[in-house]
Amino acid sequence: MSQLEVQTLCKAWGDTRAVSDISFSIEPGEFVALLGPSGCGKSTTLKMIAGLETPTSGSIRLNGRDITRLPPGQRGLAMVFQSYALFPHLSVAENILFGLKARRVAVEERNRRLRQVTELVDLGPQLHKKPGQLSGGQCQRVALARAIVAEAPLCLMDEPLSNLDAKLRNEMRAELRSLQQRLGMTVLYVTHDQVEAMSMADRILLLNQGRVAQMGTPQALYSTPENTFVARFIGNPPMNLIDTGQHRIGIRPEHVHCHHQGEPARVLGCDYHGADTIIDAVLTRLGDQLIKLRLPGHQLLSCGAELKLNWLPEHEHGFCAHSGQRLNTPFAPLSTYFPHTESYHVA
Ligand SMILES: Nc1ncnc2c1ncn2[C@@H]1O[C@H](COP(=O)(O)OP(=O)(O)OP(=O)(O)O)[C@@H](O)[C@H]1O
Structure with missing residues (x-):
């Protein structure tokens, strides 16, 4: 059974059709990049899966369960945002554990997961600092750690590396990909950067004007583009x-x-x-x-x-x-x- 199954998903605001008949599925442990130019419907698709936007029609199933109309808190998804979305008044440790506390996970279990994740993302010495005392890369690691401890069946990431400089972004790409593979996380990752999608993803879902232009492995999109949009979008020049x-x-x-x-x-x-x-x-x-x-x-x-x-x-x-x-x-x-x-x- 697919981890995520999206069927004929549509979103319209009046005459604006942001997303038209999008269907795709993600297998357990897969890293799928949702790629496309500005305004093609990436964020709208992600928001509908997260429950932050209501679809006009279509369905979303997570582990076989229909979540199309569930509120965000009941979907059991983890999210990593471009802005990191950290609480400035909480320490790194409190930020990482915030979701688990809200879900009333037992203290021993919270501490076990915190120890494990701090080792994974290398945040040990920073645990008592506030986000304002961290670098951009460290903030991104906190946001990642928070998503990892949630142990959610699907992690949604919205351009999580776009605020980092080019060198750090490259390093974090490799780190994120290796963490995702080690932990077997299922990830849907929004980006407008084809290099990021090509280098990180198992499969790419390329959107154009709210529709699926092609979905496949990076190699498939590069070597057998199904139309001239894919041919021009993938590859530089x-x-x-x-x-x-x-x-x-x-x-x-x-x-x-x-x-x-x-x-x-x-x-x-x-x-x-x-x-x-x-x-x-x-x-x-x-x-x-x-x-x-x-x-x-x-x-x-x-x-x-x-x-x-x-x-x-x-x-x-x-x-x-x-x-x-x-x-x-x-x-x-x-x-x-x-x-x-x-x-x-x-x-
Ligand atoms: N709340 C809204 N009301 C009306 N139109 C909207 C709304 N949100 C998005 N749109 C429109 O839907 C289309 C898709 O927007 P969306 O934000 O999903 O694109 P995107 O691919 O994420 O773009 P970007 O990479 O620039 O963030 C755009 O034409 C946008 O103007």
Whole structure:
């Protein structure tokens, strides 16, 4: 039985349809990232699962129990918020144990869980401090500890790392993921950051305009995007989409090579990233459509330089020019215009 089962969930405010017919399930111990651009309905979905927003229609089941209309306190869920939501006048220990006290869990049991969790999140020396005396990363650990001691069947996390600086965020991602795996926690994690979702999640639920664009493993979304929205949202720089009139052909920047035979292109500029260089060019025989390629190392190509670009036919993704849906039927690949031979790197 799935831990969480969401069926045809909808939320509308007047004419605004924030969430339309969302269905998905989460298995026990799974880490699912709820990903999508601003305004796609992530928070609304999370709030409906938490009981902070009433669905217009649809159902939510937790461990087989229908919780659609239950008040938040009776759902037995743990939550970690972006703002940490710590009580400033309570100590770290009191903050961590607040929920257990409210549920009248026995003192011995509370202390046992506190000892266990402080070791897990490395907060031992901070237990008597107030949140105002802690760093952002430590506050985040307190919020995590509070969710862990709840031992809830599902933990909802709403952009919990977005207030941390880039370095700490990276460290906390790895820490959080390893804790979740060690404890077998089931997590639904809201983020708008595809790197976070790709690196942490077992599966990603990608939303677009209140609907499910695709749900699957990070690899599935990357290698077989079901539509042009997924193709462009996952991957940085995004997948190139080239209109051929009949179809839209997708090619990832890392799959484009410079080649002595290939589609003529003119360089617009280079962006050096250390390990590689992103080159912007236009395809001169295809209406000057923009194409990006990722080449290893430091590439110095001047604006206006002429290139020939090629890629393997199996790296092409075909999409319907009108609906943007992935083509399951064979399509005429662009790369048949020029036979593939050994590629070379730009000097
Ligand atoms: N209380 C409300 N009343 C009316 N419209 C709302 C309300 N809350 C959200 N919306 C609308 O519903 C849509 C989805 O909003 P939601 O906050 O779920 O998006 P989100 O994906 O979480 O965005 P972000 O990443 O910016 O937080 C948006 O168009 C938003 O304006």
